Amino acid sequence: MLVSTPEVPPEGDIVDPDFLPDAVDLDRPNVARIYDWALGGTANWAVDRQYGEQAVQAFPLAKTLARSNRDFLGRAVRYCLGLGIRQFLDLGSGIPTAGNVHEVADEYADDTRCVYVDNEPVAVAHGRILLEEEGDPGRHAVLHADLRDAGEVWEAALATGVLNPDEPICLLSVAVLHFLPDVTGVREAIRDYRTLLAPGSAYVLSHATESGVEGEELEQIRRLVKLSERSSSPAVSRSLDEIAEFFGNFEVVEPGIVPVGKWRPEPGAATVPLASVVGGVGRKPGGRI
Numbered sequence: 189m190l191v192s193t194p195e196v197p198p199e200g201d202i203v204d205p206d207f208l209p210d211a212v213d214l215d216r217p218n219v220a221r222i223y224d225w226a227l228g229g230t231a232n233w234a235v236d237r238q239y240g241e242q243a244v245q246a247f248p249l250a251k252t253l254a255r256s257n258r259d260f261l262g263r264a265v266r267y268c269l270g271l272g273i274r275q276f277l278d279l280g281s282g283i284p285t286a287g288n289v290h291e292v293a294d295e296y297a298d299d300t301r302c303v304y305v306d307n308e309p310v311a312v313a314h315g316r317i318l319l320e321e322e323g324d325p326g327r328h329a330v331l332h333a334d335l336r337d338a339g340e341v342w343e344a345a346l347a348t349g350v351l352n353p354d355e356p357i358c359l360l361s362v363a364v365l366h367f368l369p370d371v372t373g374v375r376e377a378i379r380d381y382r383t384l385l386a387p388g389s390a391y392v393l394s395h396a397t398e399s400g401v402e403g404e405e406l407e408q409i410r411r412l413v414k415l416s417e418r419s420s421s422p423a424v425s426r427s428l429d430e431i432a433e434f435f436g437n438f439e440v441v442e443p444g445i446v447p448v449g450k451w452r453p454e455p456g457a458a459t460v461p462l463a464s465v466v467g468g469v470g471r472k473p474g475g476r477i
């Protein structure tokens with residue numbers, strides 16, 4: 189179900205302790221806020237930072253992995269722009285930090301459109317502030333919703349007037365599906381989005397895995413998954429085959445579903461020696477672009 193619109197915090201310190209959007213849970217570390225901490229953001233609380241420090245103990249390169257995932261997102265968005273796609277629906281978009289989808293897209297072309305979706309009130313509130321400051325209401329919107337409600341999210345995204353369903357859209361679920369086990373209905377939801385997208389649309393996915401992960405990193409990712417049981421969203425790592433199923437009949441482009449740092453790296457970029465988050469991009473067959 190779509191949930192209520194969180195209020196926008198007052199200007200100033202974005203972690204003003206007097207401002208808390210309704211429904212913010214400060215009793216448990218929250219995945220959106222932990223990820224914000226890992227990327228060097230400030231929209232996180234002590235409970236999130238303490239958890240983050242434990243995550244780094246479990247997986248010493250956790251921040252590198254978060255950054256590598258975020259960099260993958262930017263490269264995948266640019267790749268889709270290069271295909272001619274100008275619209276983006278970003279599921280589990282997170283608390284805005286540098287390199288948000290609309291920023292990457294706006295650098296590339298001035299006619300891009302983006303709708304963000306997240307179920308964490310802090311992420312949505314900060315997304316709204318950012319877009320009020322630098323967005324264009326005709327081209328950008330934020331929805332407070334659970335991505336598993338595909339039909340409702342789709343209707344709400346179209347109701348913003350930002351997206352044209354007759355033209356290709358790039359759907360993103362980057363570093364979010366591993367917080368949603370199959371029993372939650374996530375597979376059916378992603379299938380529904382795939383069906384709703386116009387031919388030529390793209391799907392960008394990244395996901396935690398143990399497939400192809402060896403040695404210390406394997407032990408570390410297992411420790412991280414175990415630790416996540418204490419957070420608001422326990423993680424599930426899926427095998428490569430299980431991850432590939434999210435693409436359905438979409439054609440996965442080269443180099444396939446690979447560690448995020450190895451997905452079309454920029455020439456000369458430093459190698460990231462981590463394999464426990466993989467990513468890929470698929471295309472819906474039959475498009476004109």
Ligand SMILES: C[S@@+](CC[C@H](N)C(=O)[O-])C[C@H]1O[C@@H](n2cnc3c(N)ncnc32)[C@H](O)[C@@H]1O
Binds near residue numbers: 221258305336
């Ligand atoms: C690790 S962050 C990833 C943020 C961004 N996609 C990225 O990769 O840079 C995961 C985000 O997914 C959101 N999320 C988790 N479960 C969700 C759900 N069921 N519906 C919508 N958002 C969800 C969290 O609140 C969080 O902001």
